[in-house]
C-alpha cells in the first residue's frame with residue numbers, strides 16, 4: 407500500500423514552485439509554501455492567485471474550489487515550519503551548492519519517514535541526496551512547465567533510493583493526475599536530455615543570424631506542429647535555468663552540442679532571463695507576462711517597401727509527384743496561371759486528375775465553393791514540353807531529389823525562361839547554390855521548401871544562396887503570403903531550419919534508446935506529455951520513414967561534420983534490416 411500524503415511542502419516559489427503548490431492544493435493536499443523572504447513569499451502568493459483566478463475566469467475552477475485551494479496553502483519564509491510534512495519538493499534555482507545546503511537543513515527538520523524530493527532538471531540527484539544523513543529517502547520529482555498544465559512527471563531514482571520511496575512518489579504523481587516515468591540519475595533525464603540539444607541548436611541559429619527569432623519559432627510551430635517555437639520556449643523556461651541545465655549536461659556528457667550558446671550567458675548576465683524578467687529573446691509587456699511586445703528586433707516592413715517588385719502572375723511547376731501536385735493546387739487556388747510540365751502525357755493527365763480530386767474533396771468538406779474550384783481548374787495547363795515555360799514569371803521545380811537531374815533541369819530552364827524569371831527549387835536536402843551555379847542567373851535562383859501535404863501545411867522555407875538577390879527573396883516572400891503560406895527565410899545550409907533542428911533530436915532519441923536509458927514508450931510519453939509535442943520521436947520516425955530520417959541525418963553529418971550528428975547505429979541497422987517504419991509494417995514498433 408502506497409502511503410497517503412496529506413501534508414507536503416514546496417521550497418522555492420518561482421516559475422516551477424508556484425505551479426507545483428497549485429498542483430498539490432488542487433488535489434486536496436495541504437501545502438506549506440516556502441520562500442527566502444517576505445517579499446518573495448508575496449510574489450509566490452501573487453503567482454498562485456493570478457493562476458487560480460485565470461482558471462476561475464476560464465470556467466475551469468469554481469470560486470468555492472478556489473477558496474478551498476487557497477485555504478490549503480500556508481506561506482512562510484521559515485524552513486522550520488516543515489517539521490510535520492510528509493514530503494518536501496524543492497524548486498529553488500538550479501545550483502548544486504544551494505540545493506545541497508537546503509537538503510542538509512531539511513534533513514534535520516523533517517521527521518524520519520518524510521520523503522525529500524528535488525525538482526532539479528539536470529543536477530545529480532545522487533549528489534543532492536548524499537548531502538543528507540539518509541540518502542535513501544531522496545528522489546527526483548521533475549515536473550514540467552507549466553506544472554498545473556503538463557501531465558507528466560519524471561521520478562528519478564538514484565542508486566541509493568529505497569524502492570518504497572519511489573513507488574510512493576510514483577503513486578502520488580498518479581493521484582495528481584500526472585503520468586510518472588521512473589528514470590535513472592542522468593543529466594537531463596529523458597525530456598531535457600532530448601529537448602536541450604534542440605533548444606541550444608535553435609539559439610545558435612539565431613545567434614549566427616542564420617534566421618530571425620520569429621522565423622525559427624514559426625518554422626517549428628508550423629513545420630512540426632510544436633506548441634511553441636524554441637526561442638519562445640527558452641524564455642518560458644527561464645534563460646538562467648536553461649543555462650544551468652545545458653552547462654550541467656555538457657559537463658556530464660562533454661557533448662559540444664550541449665555547450666551553452668554564448669548569447670544565453672550574455673542575456674543572463676544582463677538580467678534578461680526570459681519572461682520572468684520581462685525580456686529574454688523576446689520582450690514582454692511586463693515581467694511574468696506572456697504578451698510579446700515590439701522591440702528593436704521585431705521585423706518591420708522594409709523602409710524601401712515602395713520599391714516595385716516584379717509581379718508573379720504566371721507560374722511554371724516541373725514535376726508530377728506528391729509535392730508538385732500539391733504546389734500546383736496551391737497556386738491555382740490562389741488564382742495564378744499554372745503551367746506544369748511532366749515527363750509523358752499520362753503523367754499530365756494523372757496530375758490533372760489528382761488536383762481535380764483534391765479540389766472536389768475540398769468542395770465536399772465545405773472548404774471551397776464550386777465556382778472557386780472551376781476557376782482554379784481553369785488556371786491549369788499541363789504539358790510535356792519545357793518550352794511552354796518561356797513566358798512564366800516563376801518556375802518551381804519539384805522533380806526527383808537527385809543533384810544531377812536538378813542541375814540539368816536548371817541548365818535547360820536557364821535557356822528557356824525569359825530573363826528576369828525566378829527559378830526556384832523545392833529541394834529538402836541539396837544545396838540550392840548547386841542549382842544556381844548551373845545557370846547564368848544565380849541571382850534569380852532561390853529555394854522554396856514546401857512541407858507535405860503542401861495544400862495543408864502553411865510553412866514555406868525561403869532559402870537564399872550567397873548569390874540570390876534581395877528582390878528575388880522579397881518577391882518570393884510576398885508570393886508565399888499571397889497564396890496563403892507563411893514564409894520564413896534562411897540561408898542555404900543542409901536541413902534549412904526545420905530538418906536541421908528536428909532530425910538531430912530524433913537521432914538523439916534513438917541513441918537514448920540504444921543506451922537502454924529508457925524505453926521507446928517512455929521516451930514518446932515524455933516528449934508528448936511533458937513537452938506537448940504532437941508525436942513522440944519514435945512515432946514520428948516510423949511515420950517519416952527510417953530510411954528518409956537516416957538520409958537526412960547523414961546529410962547533416964556530412965555538411966557540419968559535427969560528431970553529435972553522426973547517425974545512431976541502431977537507426978542504420980534498422981534501415982539495413984528493411985525495417986523502415988509504417989510503410990514496411992515494422993520500424994521501432996510493429997504494425998498490423
Ligand code: NAD
Pocket residue numbers: 417418419420421422423440441442446496497498499500501508525526527528548549550551642643644647682
Ligand atoms: P526560478 O528562478 O523561477 O525560481 C526559484 C525560486 O526559488 C525563486 O523564487 C527564489 O526566490 C527561490 N529561492 C531561492 N533560494 C531559496 C531558498 N533558500 N529557500 C526558498 N526559496 C528559495 O526557478 P525555476 O525555473 O522555478 O526552477 C526551479 C527548479 O526547477 C530548478 O531546479 C529547475 O531546474 C527546475 N525546473 C525548471 C523548469 C522550468 O521550465 N523553468 C522545469 C522543470 C524543472
